[in-house]
Amino acid sequence: MLANLSPIDPHTIPDLRTYLRAIPDPRFLRGLWHPLDAILAICACAAASGAKTIEEIAEWGQRAPLRLLTALGVRPHPLHYRRSPAACTIDRVLCRINAHALDAAICAYLADRHHATTATGDDGDGATDNARPxxxxxxxxxxxxxxxxxxxxxxxxxxxxxxxxxxxxxxxxxxxxxxxxxxxxxxxxxxxxxxxxxxxxxxxxxxxxxxxxxxxxxxxxxxxxxxxxxxxxxxxxxxxxxxxxxxxxxxxxxxxxxxxxxxxxxxxxxxxxxxxxxxxxxxxxxxxxxxxxxxxxxxxxxxxxxxxxxxxxxxxxxxxxxxxxxxxxxxxxxxxxxxTFGEDACTVHTGSAPRAMAALRNLAIGVLKSAGADNIAKTTRAIRDLPEHALPFYGIGYEPDLSGT
CATH class of the missing domain: 3.90.350.10 (Transposase Inhibitor Protein From Tn5; Chain A, domain 1)
Known part of the structure; x- marks a missing residue:
């Protein structure tokens, strides 16, 4: 399914984390370990992989290899291993985050992607401007x-x-x-x-x-x-x-x-x-x-x-x-x-989490559509078991470890 998408060069796509860093961190500095942009980047990649709930987002991070977590900005543990944020951590962040700032950052990112595609005459689904009003x-x-x-x-x-x-x-x-x-x-x-x-x-x-x-x-x-x-x-x-x-x-x-x-x-x-x-x-x-x-x-x-x-x-x-x-x-x-994302069935209801989850779904749909995906469900299933395939959609470079170590 991924072979049907437009070629993705992460170096030509804006890095999503640049936009996420403008969002104020709602957490106290004391005991802070995972950077906010790394947590939100994990949420975005998990959403592009079809994650429907906060638990599924955390599971995506647990399946991700160490090199991928490093690329997303997850800090190393003192014992020299990287650990993705737990479901309770992600839940607290999404419940307390400034939902307006998150929406503004995501929409600014999608707007820049939209201007880039319309400037080249390609709307992401293979049609040119000549086929549109x-x-x-x-x-x-x-x-x-x-x-x-x-x-x-x-x-x-x-x-x-x-x-x-x-x-x-x-x-x-x-x-x-x-x-x-x-x-x-x-x-x-x-x-x-x-x-x-x-x-x-x-x-x-x-x-x-x-x-x-x-x-x-x-x-x-x-x-x-x-x-x-x-x-x-x-x-x-x-x-x-x-x-x-x-x-x-x-x-x-x-x-x-x-x-x-x-x-x-x-x-x-x-x-x-x-x-x-x-x-x-x-x-x-x-x-x-x-x-x-x-x-x-x-x-x-x-x-x-x-x-x-x-x-x-x-x-x-x-x-x-x-x-x-x-x-x-x-x-x-x-x-x-x-x-595809089970929004009506999602029971998240506390704080800013419902709006934040909706914003992440908008982001996933937007980047996949921009890449030429005509069937979002098939695309998310294709990258669900290969977490590293989600990063290029957000302009995040990642070199897989081909040595098997």
């Missing part, structure tokens, strides 16, 4: 950590900004129990350079103030879904003469036991004659999706959207790709975290 896109979406809920505390909820291709997490924040995603939308995107990019999001974030800040303050464009939370806008768009509007683009796909077809109709705001007035909106979209699974009835869904892109900036195929790219985040990120 001209303007890169970022999706904003939320996800609940179901296993973190307890009788006395609700489940933790995270809001993330992810690049469409490849699906790298560029920013992440935790949504408080007494707030909702809408209040965290603008702060989440505050530190990102959105000029010349397209931001896609669900109807929950289709708020006039958000759209105005994106276009005027950030120089970005948007593709915003419209549902019942904007009743006036939804009524105006759904009441347009879509029956007389020709289909602008269609696409069909078949795989995984289902057949799916999508069509999109596009109408200019000036041509709608509906008095639609929404922040910097130029086009309205109607996307119709039909899905047929083997042995089941066909399902149909129609959604509406508005965008600040004009007809000369994006073709109907581009607009369909932006909508499809936003929907694909569920499969390319959230589904992998739940199924």
């Amino acid at each position: 001209a303007l890169p896109a970022i999706a904003v979406d939320g996800k609940a950590l179901k296993g973190s809920a307890r009788l006395d505390q609700p489940r933790r909820h995270l809001l993330s900004a992810l690049a469409h291709h490849p699906p790298l997490t560029l920013a992440q924040s935790e949504v408080g129990a007494k707030t909702n995603e809408t209040r965290h939308f603008l702060p989440l995107l505050q530190g990102l350079d959105l000029a010349g990019r397209v931001v896609t999001f669900d109807a929950l974030h289709t708020v006039k103030e958000h759209l105005k800040r994106l276009v005027k303050g950030k120089g970005a464009h948007y593709v915003a879904m419209v549902k019942g939370n904007q009743p006036t806008l939804h009524a105006q768009i759904s009441g347009l003469p879509w029956g007389r509007t020709p289909i602008a683009h269609t696409r069909s796909e078949k795989g995984h036991g289902r057949r799916e077809s999508r069509s999109i109709k596009v109408m200019g705001i000036a041509d709608s004659l509906g008095g639609i007035c929404f922040s910097h909106a130029r086009l309205v979209l109607r996307v119709h999706r039909r899905q047929q699974e083997t042995g089941k009835k066909q399902t149909r869904e129609t959604v509406f959207a508005v965008t600040s892109l004009d007809a000369h900036q994006a073709t109907p195929a581009d607009l369909a790709a932006y909508v499809r790219g936003h929907w694909a985040i569920e499969n390319s990120s959230h589904h992998i975290r739940d199924v």
